[in-house]
Amino acid sequence: MKIGIVIGSVREGRNGKGIGDWVVARAAERSDAEFVTIDLKEFDLPLMSSATLPAMADRKYESANVTRWSEAIDGCDGFVFVTPEYNHGVPGALKNAVDSLGPEWTGKTIGFVSYGADGGIRSVEQWRQIAANFQMLDVRAQVSISVFAECGADGFTPAERRPRELATLLDQLVSLTRRLTP
Secondary structure, X not given: OEEEEEEOOOOOOXXXXXXXXXXXXXXXXXXXXXXXXXXXXXXXXXXXXXXXXXXXXXXXXXXXXXXXXXXHHHOOOEEEEEEEOXXXXXXXXXXXXXXXXOOOOOOOEEEEEEEEOOOOHHHHHHHHHHHHHOOOEEEEEEEEEEHXXXXXXXXXXOOOOHHHHHHHHHHHHHHHHHHHOO
């Protein structure tokens, strides 16, 4: 079973890289699944402009970068989205990346580690609706990080309760993914 940890910000100076690295390091301590890093910034995805809808493309995309993205996502059984909240919503680059694919997401599991002024909770609520469109199953636990209290000039310093929250999220995600993976 393979779980992709998707770092969903592409901005320079992004908090998501440090938070994502922390999630990856904590996940690497586990032996119940294979965890892989999928950093959205490494894919340089174009804005979705193809005349063919991704759900109808049969995994054949015009862009080589979208094809690489498709292969990375298709190779996973579940995901942790490390997602910022921008202007009370999901980040545009990650939304575009999700929308660039179709069947690669269908029926898989997902959990959320969010960050923002209010912990990114509004972004997660929107992601839950988006994931439902792909018949993805999300876990209840989430990690909601305050950029004011936990991110600064020295990078990401998780609050004391964050490791327990992440462990709960990963426990739930692995359990659900195991039940759904043939």
